[in-house]
Amino acid sequence: MEVKLFGQKGVSSMNLTKQDRNQLADGHQMPKLGLGLYKVTDEAVMQKLLAGAYETGYRLFDTAQMYQNEAMIGRALQALPVQRDEFFITTKIAEANQGYDATLRSLEQSLKDLQLDYVDLLLVHWPLHQHFFETWRAFERAKAEGMVRSIGTSNYGQIHLEYLATKANELPVVNQVEVHPYLTQKPLQTFTNEHNIVTQAWAPLGRGGELSDPLVVSLAEKYQKSPAQIVIRWHLQNQTALIPKSSHVERVQANMDVFDFEITNDDMQALDDLNQFKRISQEPELVYERGAQYPHH
Ligand SMILES: NC(=O)c1ccc[n+]([C@@H]2O[C@H](COP(=O)([O-])OP(=O)(O)OC[C@H]3O[C@@H](n4cnc5c(N)ncnc54)[C@H](OP(=O)(O)O)[C@@H]3O)[C@@H](O)[C@H]2O)c1
Known part of the structure; x- marks a missing residue:
């Protein structure tokens, strides 16, 4: 399969469209621009958001067991006049549900909550040393049984991906990691590109905090766009897939x-x-060692 390079200088990206999809190494395709749903926990907001996003052209919706909104998303999807194959759903196995049996059991619950027969993409939310290979073995089984179309990782660094490859039968096709102008993750993106793993950026807007960066603001003026649109376009031209979140339909x-x-x-x-190696969230290596995203868990 052809390995796509990113950040190539001199290559026009003017022909990008909102329907653009990444070709995944397993043969499936994934929309480049999707909608993140972390912290959307109000039923009325969720209904409005998914309907508005779908009408705008969004096809990918990103959730996680940890967000506790899978059932709400399931109900909102039911309310949309769309066929199953018209949308792409990602969910993630929480740290507490890692391990072979727990992964499969919790995935069954996620499918029930989402009212789906399968999810398009299942991610290991964070690398954990305790259940590292067992969790992935469950992912491979879930894929073989049709509970998921594609399997991937989240918050994995190069070393986690290389370690996983020592025993995995299938490699992740997507790695969802924190990427924004203050944390560009170029070396990791180069590595994953070389291995045909698509990088999908979470917190692509730096949770909103980077929208007031003076350079971003000045480019917004120059291109007559909003700061958020500048940052989103920057991701796309770098060939990074992304899932910006907003609770407001107009912003979506x-x-x-x-x-x-x-x-x-x-x-x-x-x-x-602008890269400053500045993380918004946890250092994946600490989560890996600690066995939980937060110290008190
Ligand atoms: N794999 C992981 O470990 C992980 C971790 C975190 C997040 N995620 C996923 O990634 C998604 C995106 O990340 P994120 O939600 O953390 O951060 P983000 O998308 O970078 O930023 C979201 C913030 O930006 C604001 N915003 C959005 N569009 C805007 C606009 N046009 N103008 C001004 N402000 C705007 C939102 O405010 P309003 O909502 O008020 O509009 C919200 O406060 C999440 O929703 C989740 O699905 C994954």
């Missing part, structure tokens, strides 16, 4: 209005140079 719509302009190579470089 605006976040997809990024296909009528192109950031120049110089401005792309300037955005890349």
